[in-house]
Amino acid sequence: MALTQALHTPQPIDDFSAWLAAFLQPSVLIELAALALCLLLAWALVRGLRRALGVDNQRSIWFGRRDVDGVLFPLLLLLLALLARTLLATFMTVTLYRVAIPVLVSLLAIRVGVKVLQVVFSASKWVKPLEQTISWLAWLLMVLWVSGLLPVMLNELDQITWKMGASTMSARNVLEGALMAGAVLIVTLWMSAGIESRLLRDATGSELSLRMAISNATRALLIFVGVIVALSAVGIDLTALSVLGGAVGVGIGLGLQKLAANYVSGFVILGERSVRIGDSVRVDNFEGVITHINARYTVIRSKAGRDSIVPNEMMITSRVENLSLFDKRLAQATTVTVGFDSDVEQVRALLLQAAVEQPLVLTDPAPLANLSNFAAYGLEFTVDYFLADADVGQAAVKSAINLAILKALREHGILIPYPQQVLHQPKAG
Secondary structure (H helix, E strand, O other): OOHHHHHOOOOOOOOHHHHHHHHOOOHHHHHHHHHHHHHHHHHHHHHHHHHHHOOOOOOOOOOOOOOOOOOHHHHHHHHHHHHHHHHHOOOOOOOOHHHHHHHHHHHHHHHHHHHHHHHHOOOOOOHHHHHHHHHHHHHHHHHHHHHOOHHHHHHHHHOOEEEEOOEEEEHHHHHHHHHHHHHHHHHHHHHHHHHHHHHHOOOOHHHHHHHHHHHHHHHHHHHHHHHHHHHHHOOOOOHHHHHHHHHHHHHHHHHOHHHHHHHHHHHHHHHHOOOOOOOEEEEOOEEEEEEEEOOOEEEEEOOOOOEEEEEHHHHHHOOEEEHHHOOOOEEEEEEEEEOOOOOHHHHHHHHHHHHHOOOOEOOOOOOEEEEEEEEOOEEEEEEEEEEOOOOOOHHHHHHHHHHHHHHHHHHOOOOOOOOOOOOOOOOOO
């Protein structure tokens, strides 16, 4: 499909003075009033739809942060302007809309490209230069369209040809193919962003990992199919690329075995759900919580805030301890030494009471207090107990138990002896 047919290029403006005189006609005021009415109506429709649908998402491609910076506003404005031009053309000569329609088409193209890139690649540094490139290209095509130079330029590009196998390519084919591929890529990214948003909504744990794998695979498939469709639409023979693609594939497969292994391992991890986002793991003496599982690598964040990027192949072939799959109960113990003349049963009772009074200490299994050792300077007792959750307050619970033991022993006059050493000095002869 030719680019000129898709754009419906207007007749060239040969006489600038005649064109300027047409804009000075009183009928242009009617066109301006109609265009202003279209602008107000488009804004009211977008605002009403936002309120009716309850959209309050700044990342929305259709609505954007405000009512006028999404895709929906220029789309509605363009449709209303086309309708107004059709109605006005029935009883007057339309002049203003010869420029307004191309401007609105360019604005819509820019808004679609920019909003999709902002949502899909929000953290990438190269998005801003690409947005500027899309804007400059759209405005350039608009100027060529309005001035009537676009068909002339395309005809000149059609004369620049070269042979590619059995096919003849031209500069015009390359330009149309690049524009078509870019448009298809934007559409596929838009579709994949919508699918990803729906898949990842309200998903946690293993379900989040599986949905992320489906989202990544869907995006790759849509982009591949979109590029193939775009190349076929502009007449590029893809059969000539099959042999070259096979040879390149063999070379890439031999040279990127590790990379391919990491990608395959990533899908295995997400499919098996042996480890999930949010799990606490230990890999190669590095312990932390899994924050991301990407197609090639897994990100593990330690308690100190350091991130470790682990290749997915390592998560499959190496020993990985998934600490989140343990029994969440945690066994703890604390020791205390009292004097040799202390009442053993009384001390045991006080130690058990100090442990039982803590709300995070389990009653099943119950705490135990035992005489564990005869130390050099007193009787050593050990209090063993279990916490309900290993992730909650380990140090705080142990400190609370020690403080309760110290308070109970002091209230009952039970001595905690100091370490003593006896020094024997020989008598002088």
